[in-house]
Amino acid sequence: MANAERLDRERVIKAAVELLDSDGLDALSTRRLGTVLNSSPNVMYWHVGSMENLVGLATDQVFAELTLAIEGASWRDDLAQTARDLRLLFSRHPWLTEAFSTHPRIHGPAIVRFQNHLLQVCSRAGFEGFDLDWAGASVFTQVLGDAWGRTPSPMPKDRTTTPTEIVEQVRGDLADYPLLLERYEALANADPGTVDEASFEFGLTVLLDGLQARLNQRPPAP
């Protein structure tokens, strides 16, 4: 099975990202990748070394999609913009949450560039020293946690269970917790898109207000 063009690292990564975007992290296997590339079940090893490495390269690849513009507005606007862009990245590539949790030490040029951007924005805000690291990390964490909460259970054609059905299933477990049951029902009856959006903005506002409070305690040098 000779393929039309010669393979290289870039084409392998591109095929990996396509597989990940369409079918998720589990779908990325050495053998499926070989099939997609019209090649042998283990082509990737020459080009990227290992599965773990390939996931890291694919992650770095999609991080390159981020614009990371500094608009010149307030640090609040810059940080909010960064968080919203990152959120969109995670929604375009839902496998990112799983990739980060199973391979926690991913790094690469685009990720490093993103980390630096976060630090720059937080630095402008007035953070220094370790506060700088922690402020940046809190933004990333916020988006990661938001995306995690939004990850749909992977049930491809499993008779798409409606929210109402889910509530029925857990109603027994919730018998002792009327407040929790009330919230489950409220969420089941709300429009998912609207709730997702508002939920993210709630978290973002809380985060920015919290950072602001921290800055107010340590006012900038005159």
Added chain:
Amino acid sequence: MANAERLDRERVIKAAVELLDSDGLDALSTRRLGTVLNSSPNVMYWHVGSMENLVGLATDQVFAELTLAIEGASWRDDLAQTARDLRLLFSRHPWLTEAFSTHPRIHGPAIVRFQNHLLQVCSRAGFEGFDLDWAGASVFTQVLGDAWGRTPSPMPKDRTTTPTEIVEQVRGDLADYPLLLERYEALANADPGTVDEASFEFGLTVLLDGLQARLNQRPPAP
């Protein structure tokens, strides 16, 4: 290979948690579990149905360790206490981050009880409606993100790489980002335990201040 005592659901889950605690999520396989239980490679199927289900049951099992006491102090203290307890749970069972990200829809009595506790504390603080859900979720997200950032790369005996060596390895990638390099070095030279603690407390304070700011905008009814 007859085993001394009869198996039941509880013993299977207990063995699973021990395997997870000692060797991580990857170590939990049907065959290893069978070996540990002095039984066949597929014993678990009769008792828990599937691997996915077993991970959920193990997660719920460890969530039962949480005390979830309401101290009667301020909502801030209660929420901080809950977050710190949850953090300790994640550090006792480092596989939890991966479990939540690979099986996002885990639920069970102990988890439901924890969710209810979060809602109760947030409700006392003055949150209502969807704000209640989002406030609770932000606490869980905060701890999850903190634990994620702390997950050590699983390199068992891989010549424990020192932080300084890591900095050397990425120094090339960081050439264009002096601020980022400076932060890497500062973190490499700091005591990990102290930094972890301070990092968590920073995030927690930011979160609580942010929630407080939200409450101030919507003062409680008189």
Added chain:
DNA sequence: ACCTGAACACCGTTCAAGT
């Protein structure tokens, strides 16, 4: 009711061998 053995369809990775 509970457990075993064998099988199916997969994995990641290595390595000698090909071109």
Added chain:
DNA sequence: ACCTGAACACCGTTCAAGT
């Protein structure tokens, strides 16, 4: 330098068969 074939040591899951 790049790719293939075959093999090794694993997976989760099913199912007929045992007790």
